Amino acid sequence: MSEAPATMPTMPRRRRRAAGADPDKRRQILDGAHEIFIARGFDAASMSDIAAAANVSKGTLYVYFEDKEHLFVALIEREREAQKRGAFEALDEDPDLAHALTNFGERLIRLLVSEFAMSAHRIVIGVAERMPDLGREFYENGPMQGAQRIAGYLDRKVAAGQLAIDDTALAAMQFLDLCQSGLLRPRLFNAVRKPPSDAEISRVVAAAVEMFLARYAKRPAGR
Amino acid sequence: MSEAPATMPTMPRRRRRAAGADPDKRRQILDGAHEIFIARGFDAASMSDIAAAANVSKGTLYVYFEDKEHLFVALIEREREAQKRGAFEALDEDPDLAHALTNFGERLIRLLVSEFAMSAHRIVIGVAERMPDLGREFYENGPMQGAQRIAGYLDRKVAAGQLAIDDTALAAMQFLDLCQSGLLRPRLFNAVRKPPSDAEISRVVAAAVEMFLARYAKRPAGR
Amino acid sequence: MSEAPATMPTMPRRRRRAAGADPDKRRQILDGAHEIFIARGFDAASMSDIAAAANVSKGTLYVYFEDKEHLFVALIEREREAQKRGAFEALDEDPDLAHALTNFGERLIRLLVSEFAMSAHRIVIGVAERMPDLGREFYENGPMQGAQRIAGYLDRKVAAGQLAIDDTALAAMQFLDLCQSGLLRPRLFNAVRKPPSDAEISRVVAAAVEMFLARYAKRPAGR
Amino acid sequence: MSEAPATMPTMPRRRRRAAGADPDKRRQILDGAHEIFIARGFDAASMSDIAAAANVSKGTLYVYFEDKEHLFVALIEREREAQKRGAFEALDEDPDLAHALTNFGERLIRLLVSEFAMSAHRIVIGVAERMPDLGREFYENGPMQGAQRIAGYLDRKVAAGQLAIDDTALAAMQFLDLCQSGLLRPRLFNAVRKPPSDAEISRVVAAAVEMFLARYAKRPAGR
DNA sequence: GATGAATGAGCCTTCATTCAT
DNA sequence: CATGAATGAAGGCTCATTCAT
Numbered sequence: 001m002s003e004a005p006a007t008m009p010t011m012p013r014r015r016r017r018a019a020g021a022d023p024d025k026r027r028q029i030l031d032g033a034h035e036i037f038i039a040r041g042f043d044a045a046s047m048s049d050i051a052a053a054a055n056v057s058k059g060t061l062y063v064y065f066e067d068k069e070h071l072f073v074a075l076i077e078r079e080r081e082a083q084k085r086g087a088f089e090a091l092d093e094d095p096d097l098a099h100a101l102t103n104f105g106e107r108l109i110r111l112l113v114s115e116f117a118m119s120a121h122r123i124v125i126g127v128a129e130r131m132p133d134l135g136r137e138f139y140e141n142g143p144m145q146g147a148q149r150i151a152g153y154l155d156r157k158v159a160a161g162q163l164a165i166d167d168t169a170l171a172a173m174q175f176l177d178l179c180q181s182g183l184l185r186p187r188l189f190n191a192v193r194k195p196p197s198d199a200e201i202s203r204v205v206a207a208a209v210e211m212f213l214a215r216y217a218k219r220p221a222g223r
Numbered sequence: 224m225s226e227a228p229a230t231m232p233t234m235p236r237r238r239r240r241a242a243g244a245d246p247d248k249r250r251q252i253l254d255g256a257h258e259i260f261i262a263r264g265f266d267a268a269s270m271s272d273i274a275a276a277a278n279v280s281k282g283t284l285y286v287y288f289e290d291k292e293h294l295f296v297a298l299i300e301r302e303r304e305a306q307k308r309g310a311f312e313a314l315d316e317d318p319d320l321a322h323a324l325t326n327f328g329e330r331l332i333r334l335l336v337s338e339f340a341m342s343a344h345r346i347v348i349g350v351a352e353r354m355p356d357l358g359r360e361f362y363e364n365g366p367m368q369g370a371q372r373i374a375g376y377l378d379r380k381v382a383a384g385q386l387a388i389d390d391t392a393l394a395a396m397q398f399l400d401l402c403q404s405g406l407l408r409p410r411l412f413n414a415v416r417k418p419p420s421d422a423e424i425s426r427v428v429a430a431a432v433e434m435f436l437a438r439y440a441k442r443p444a445g446r
Numbered sequence: 447m448s449e450a451p452a453t454m455p456t457m458p459r460r461r462r463r464a465a466g467a468d469p470d471k472r473r474q475i476l477d478g479a480h481e482i483f484i485a486r487g488f489d490a491a492s493m494s495d496i497a498a499a500a501n502v503s504k505g506t507l508y509v510y511f512e513d514k515e516h517l518f519v520a521l522i523e524r525e526r527e528a529q530k531r532g533a534f535e536a537l538d539e540d541p542d543l544a545h546a547l548t549n550f551g552e553r554l555i556r557l558l559v560s561e562f563a564m565s566a567h568r569i570v571i572g573v574a575e576r577m578p579d580l581g582r583e584f585y586e587n588g589p590m591q592g593a594q595r596i597a598g599y600l601d602r603k604v605a606a607g608q609l610a611i612d613d614t615a616l617a618a619m620q621f622l623d624l625c626q627s628g629l630l631r632p633r634l635f636n637a638v639r640k641p642p643s644d645a646e647i648s649r650v651v652a653a654a655v656e657m658f659l660a661r662y663a664k665r666p667a668g669r
Numbered sequence: 670m671s672e673a674p675a676t677m678p679t680m681p682r683r684r685r686r687a688a689g690a691d692p693d694k695r696r697q698i699l700d701g702a703h704e705i706f707i708a709r710g711f712d713a714a715s716m717s718d719i720a721a722a723a724n725v726s727k728g729t730l731y732v733y734f735e736d737k738e739h740l741f742v743a744l745i746e747r748e749r750e751a752q753k754r755g756a757f758e759a760l761d762e763d764p765d766l767a768h769a770l771t772n773f774g775e776r777l778i779r780l781l782v783s784e785f786a787m788s789a790h791r792i793v794i795g796v797a798e799r800m801p802d803l804g805r806e807f808y809e810n811g812p813m814q815g816a817q818r819i820a821g822y823l824d825r826k827v828a829a830g831q832l833a834i835d836d837t838a839l840a841a842m843q844f845l846d847l848c849q850s851g852l853l854r855p856r857l858f859n860a861v862r863k864p865p866s867d868a869e870i871s872r873v874v875a876a877a878v879e880m881f882l883a884r885y886a887k888r889p890a891g892r
Numbered sequence: 893g894a895t896g897a898a899t900g901a902g903c904c905t906t907c908a909t910t911c912a913t
Numbered sequence: 914c915a916t917g918a919a920t921g922a923a924g925g926c927t928c929a930t931t932c933a934t
Contacts, residue, residue, distance in 0.1 A: 041352050043266035047904060057920045119352060126349015128413035129264050139412035170430055173405040182396035189362035190351035207393055211438040270929060280895040487798045489712035493925060503899045572795015574859035575710050585858035616876055619851040628842035635808035636797035653839055661880040716908060726916040
């Protein structure tokens with residue numbers, strides 16, 4: 001609109017805006033893709049279905065995304081970013097170690113077992129054989145990055161003399177795995193209809209923290 | 224229409240063999256299906272490929288299995304049974320608790336991270352959305368049953384006074400999750416090219432046993 | 447049926463016959479392709495149309511031919527072979543040089559200006575930009591080979607002292623071009639509705655022979 | 670419909686400009702079309718590519734040209750005119766017949782075998798089945814007109830007593846065909862990578878002139 | 893029962909054309 | 914008039930499934 005000031009010569013600027021750059025429509029398409037991919041998985045989702053769900057013509061899909069795979073990757077990326085924002089915030093605030101770990105663990109697990117996160121996991125894992133790059137990217141920017149963040153936190157606590165851990169990277173992984181013990185896997189296989197209740201999550205995370213501290217908490221010197 | 228001609232009784236007296244009941248051919252088909260499904264995943268595997276790999280005509284596939292999905296389910300079932308046989312044997316032999324857990328953990332993880340087991344996991348998880356029954360069946364007869372077996376073992380050790388565990392079901396899950404900490408997930412996402420080495424597995428399982436016992440080993444009374 | 451004699455062991459021979467090897471059906475498909483390609487050209491011909499014209503399902507097309515291009519090439523090859531058979535037979539029989547050249551020229555041109563040959567030419571030329579291999583193959587096995595054959599004939603006549611030609615390859619080309627002068631090009635551009643009449647062809651070929659001999663006939667010594 | 674609103678007379682008094690009448694923009698579009706059509710052929714050229722090559726929006730294309738076909742026809746017409754201007758100029762200047770014919774022949778063939786002329790030929794021939802009008806128009810305004818011009822020249826030479834030709838129309842065609850003997854066809858089928866060298870052209874044209882005169886040159890009376 | 897040629901629905905993708913801005 | 918995002922029909926191709934032999 002106002003991108004063509006009076007002084008602009010006749011030479012047409014090519015593209016006022018990049019093709020397929022309307023962010024609203026892009027979001028609209030991703031929403032439709034979300035709905036269909038989540039409901040059906042990658043292969044069983046058809047571009048026609050997605051176009052219909054997004055209320056967009058099939059052609060428009062290809063204006064915004066190169067092909068089905070790119071659309072799917074874009075969707076995964078959007079959702080991952082959205083999730084990451086919600087997990088690692090108040091990790092260091094709480095001075096009480098047990099409290100901090102519990103808090104963080106509960107938040108993380110609640111995120112992970114959500115209907116959507118589980119679906120995304122399932123799909124990415126399902127296509128990981130054919131699209132190893134997507135799988136790796138997902139792993140590295142998701143679980144691995146999470147573990148690294150916790151490892152950093154543990155490092156600080158070790159330095160502060162609150163924990164005694166040789167291998168904080170391993171310890172971080174252990175903590176994550178303990179927090180989801182018995183919760184994530186049945187969801188991954190779609191063996192339970194609903195996400196675990198907050199109470200269940202609390203119980204498992206509490207047990208995780210207890211075990212974690214039983215192993216790594218610095219015992220008072222004099223014993 | 225002509226399924227019961229005059230000369231042929233409803234129940235043939237001497238059925239040469241039930242439809243699709245030649246066990247050798249059935250095995251042959253499953254072998255071909257194994258090869259192709261593992262290499263390509265569920266959707267990308269074509270019935271033609273499977274027929275070729277099994278050295279069988281496409282029509283024969285449909286004599287032995289109702290459709291692609293049933294063939295896949297049958298394959299998963301067969302493979303799961305084969306695997307289960309190899310894992311839970313020497314669980315109780317060893318009188319030394321740490322030794323027994325270590326032994327079992329290492330064996331189990333080696334099984335799970337194998338190229339084949341990972342592929343099977345990926346596929347089942349990938350189709351779990353569309354085929355929830357398969358996912359549940361796989362989970363219940365695989366991981367869940369494994370955990371139950373460990374829980375039973377733990378129960379016996381609790382009864383024997385060697386361990387102090389309230390919730391052995393949870394403890395069993397925790398043990399399993401600790402044993403694979405940092406090993407299984409990257410494989411699941413195909414983020415690492417090769418299975419972990421035996422040394423890596425040993426290290427992680429050792430850490431798992433240590434943490435497990437730090438939490439649940441019965442401390443000498445007077446303490 | 448009788449291909450499995452009593453002594454044949456259980457090991458199934460893979461494929462009694464190669465896939466897509468029924469020659470009748472192959473011919474049937476090529477006939478349909480002929481009709482559609484000739485009527486519409488390469489790009490405007492759709493595989494659906496061809497399938498319909500051949501009275502075959504779309505899938506069957508792909509059992510017999512790898513893709514649209516291969517189908518087209520196969521068609522061109524079939525037609526070229528059919529044509530070649532009809533052209534170069536009685537080239538050397540006639541002892542009278544002018545008679546032989548006239549005979550051959552008329553036969554060849556009649557073949558070339560036929561509705562079908564023209565269509566094939568147009569299509570191959572039309573796709574030559576994108577499919578240079580096809581164009582080259584067509585040229586080398588068609589016009590070029592024809593010219594070579596004539597060149598060989600001329601060589602023999604030169605050796606026999608009937609003609610005086612330095613460059614028989616060029617002379618052969620000249621003869622061919624003279625024979626079709628004003629006949630082929632308008633057909634190629636579809637600028638005339640119907641093939642030239644036999645009378646027209648005779649007239650042009652006669653003029654071609656006359657000019658050809660005016661240039662290359664050995665004049666009696668003493669002249 | 671609303672093409673003549675009340676306030677607007679049928680013939681607008683001061684039409685700013687007729688629809689699609691900016692000759693610069695028209696030229697700009699044709700230049701883009703030239704580039705793309707020549708590089709890809711008619712069907713494989715997309716209107717998007719043309720719009721991009723012309724630095725014009727796709728919509729503008731349709732302001733200046735009714736549809737893809739009309740655009741293509743307009744392009745062909747423009748190019749033909751450009752070419753014609755370069756060929757038939759110095760046909761009558763040279764008093765020496767052989768020299769004049771050679772000169773003209775070489776110029777014409779050099780024009781015809783150029784990369785661009787060949788592409789145009791291929792495309793027009795390729796679509797001639799679907800667009801017979803275009804093919805005819807191209808033929809009549811190109812080769813046919815060229816032949817007519819030569820025929821006129823020959824007529825004059827016959828009148829001048831330099832040549833003895835019954836059918837100058839046929840003779841003109843013969844001359845043209847001889848000039849390109851072995852040069853044009855392989856190019857048309859894209860069977861040779863590059864245009865023939867000037868030396869090759871000279872050789873063929875020289876042979877053409879020689880043969881032409883051997884047939885039609887008036888022999889000195891007394892002979 | 894075994895075969896594999898045939899089917900045809902359906903998939904992803906392209907592109908000429910339109911139309912709101 | 915210019916723009917280019919949007920459309921949707923159509924294209925080439927695949928593959929689970931059927932059925933005559």
